[in-house]
Amino acid sequence: MDLIALAKTGEIGDDTAKEFSLTQYQPPLELFVIRKTGRIFAYINRCPHTGVTLNWMAHQFFDIENEFIQCATHGALFTVENGHCVRGPCAGAYLQPAPIIIEDGMIYLQPREYHAGDHAGNDSLD
């Protein structure tokens, strides 16, 4: 599968995030791109605690201090840089990275690099 264009880098300011629901997959693939101190990261939008999406408001993934990614359901906190849960019921677990590349100011998902975790069923994007 070809690269999937997500957004222009300029659409995601520092300390903000943008969520995507890729409906070309069934069930739709939920992911988000997040930017902190100029660096861009992307994760599958699924809390390792129960498997629900992390946010309850559109595009809101940061905690109140814009330091961590926060799960809205039980408050788990994850580092932006590697998705490591540092506090909450799934402490020690990780968010699943969404493989992206940035070319010419565009953020793309690399579907062939994405493999769903065992808990997520058979929804690989290959």
Ligand code: FES
């Ligand atoms: S569902 Fe995310 S911390 Fe419980």
